[in-house]
Amino acid sequence: MYQISELANLVGMSRTALLYYEKLGLIKGQRLDNGYRVYTDLDLQRIRLIQQLHQGGLTLKECRAFLIEKMDKSLIERRLSELDIEIEQKQHSRDLLASLLGMGDEKAWHEALIINAPDAHLDWIKQQGFNEREALRLKWLSKNMTQHEQYMNDFMKVFETLTRWGPGSEDETLKALSTLPVPPKNILEIGCGKGLATLVLANNLSGNITSIDNEQSALDSLKIMLESEGIGKRVEPVCASMTDLPFEDKSFDLIWSEASAYIMGVETALAKWKSLLTDNGVLVFSDLVLLNQTPSKAVKEFWDKDYPDIQTVETRRKQITAAGYEIISDFQFSQFAWDNYYSPLKKRVEELAPTMKDSTALKDITSEVEFYFNHNSEYGYQMFVLKKI
Ligand SMILES: C[S@@+](CC[C@H](N)C(=O)[O-])C[C@H]1O[C@@H](n2cnc3c(N)ncnc32)[C@H](O)[C@@H]1O
Structure with missing residues (x-):
């Protein structure tokens, strides 16, 4: 007792x-x-x-x-499934906290926020000490705050020997140029990279060209190329961000942006760049598009992660009209324009694979290249030539 x-x-x-x-x-x-x-x-x-x-x-x-x-077995079963849900939620919370400390994969977390709260997400990355350029790169490329620098070093290593940084070709640039209503005098090129389109613009237009990019090494290559072609004087390379362009309103009668408007979001670019155009000024941009209204699961899943704002041509056209532009022409890139980008990139990742086995950047680029070669019938690149109204 x-x-x-x-x-x-x-x-x-x-x-x-x-x-x-x-x-x-x-x-x-x-x-x-x-x-x-x-x-x-x-x-x-x-x-x-x-x-x-x-x-x-x-x-x-x-x-x-x-x-x-x-x-009461049903009671126990109910409790068990409640507990399973709780454990899953707790595991999710744990994974998130661990990933923020660099002890796990934070990619999925960024991907979810890029879809659900893109602006707040970008602001938050900047709040963590990343400047605008790195915040955008983190959003589009590394999706990893602790390994970001390593990721970008590897990423740039892949691209440093390649001149084309996005799908496109001289033919595509010339085709868009041929639809311009009047020859422009002041041209702004946004996201020029190493300047393959700049060269075509400079060789075919007599106006002054300002080419901007926020990657200085790309602008350095552009300068060397312009000097060797003897057209240095008419092109001014400027290191600036497309989100905060240092130009007065109505400064340009042509804005050209190949494979770069997506970086700040096509709709934002349409709205923000419009004020830089003179009345009736022209905006030319290219963008990744879905070719089917209902993409396959694989394509949807892949681009939900890498480019959640991908649209069909039809939807982009509606957005363009709603933003106050008239469509002069638009056309789909040829197979050649794609191969022009992915074939050298494929060769480059194969060449680097033995020495960069553990590189996440290399893995990501490799999987994008493989995905392209397996699913390219479902998506395309579209050039849009628009007049401000
Ligand atoms: C996909 S590449 C396309 C480059 C080039 N137009 C081409 O087709 O080869 C995107 C370009 O945008 C540049 N970029 C990225 N973020 C930028 C920003 N915030 N402002 C200006 N340029 C940016 C990159 O450095 C890169 O050169």
């Missing part, structure tokens, strides 16, 4: 809690003639049993039913 204080000690509970157990009928004390309450060894064991059930997530009332009735 145990007095209540002894029992409390043995089971690690308070006297009040034991009296509550007694009130619920979980244990039954006997009052002795001297007024003390005493409990049997069976009470002690029942408390230990209840403690186990309690740890399994049952309430005290359920423990009571469990003790005096046959086990």
Whole structure:
């Protein structure tokens, strides 16, 4: 027989809690003639049993039913599935916290935010100490705050020997140029990269060209190329961000942007760049598009991660009209324009594979190249030639 204080000690509970157990009928004390309450060894064991059930997530009332009735299996099953959900949520929280400390994969977290809260997500990355350029690169490329620098070093290593940084060709640039209503005098090229389109523009237009990019090494290559072609004077390379262009309103009668408007979002680019155009000025841009209204699961999943704002040509046309432009022409890139980009890139990743086995950037680029060669019938690149109205 145990007095209540002894029992409390043995089971690690308070006297009040034991009296509550007694009130619920979980244990039954006997009052002795001297007024003390005493409990049997069976009470002690029942408390230990209840403690186990309690740890399994049952309430005290359920423990009571469990003790005096046959086990309610459906109740246990329900609790089990509730617990599974809770564990999954907790695991998710744990993964997130671990990934923010560089101990896990934070990619999925960025991907979800890029879809659900793109602007707040970008602001938050900047808040963590990344400048605008790196924040955009983190969003589009590394999706990793702790390994970002390494990722970008590897990424640039892949692209440093390649001149074309996006799908396109001289034919595509010339085709778009041939649809311009009037020869432009002041041209702004945005996201010029190493300047393959710049060269075509300079050779076929007599106006002044300002070419901007936020990657200085690309602008350095552009300068070398312009000098060797003898057209350095008419092109001014400027290191600036497309999101914050250092030019007065209505400064240009032509804006040209191959494979770069997506970086700040096509709709934002359409709205922001418009004020830089003179009345009736022309905007030419190219963008990745879906060729089917209902893409296959594989294509949807892939671009949801890499370019969630991908649209069909039809939807882009509607956005363009809604943004206050008239479509002069638009056309789909040829197979050659794609191969022009992916074939040298494929060769380059194969060449680097043996020495960059652990590189996430190389893996990502390789999987994009492979994806292209397996699914290219479902997506394309479209050039849009638009007049500001
Ligand atoms: C896909 S590449 C296309 C380059 C080039 N137009 C071509 O087709 O080869 C995108 C270009 O945009 C540049 N870029 C990225 N973010 C930028 C920003 N915020 N402002 C200006 N340029 C940016 C990159 O450095 C890169 O040169």
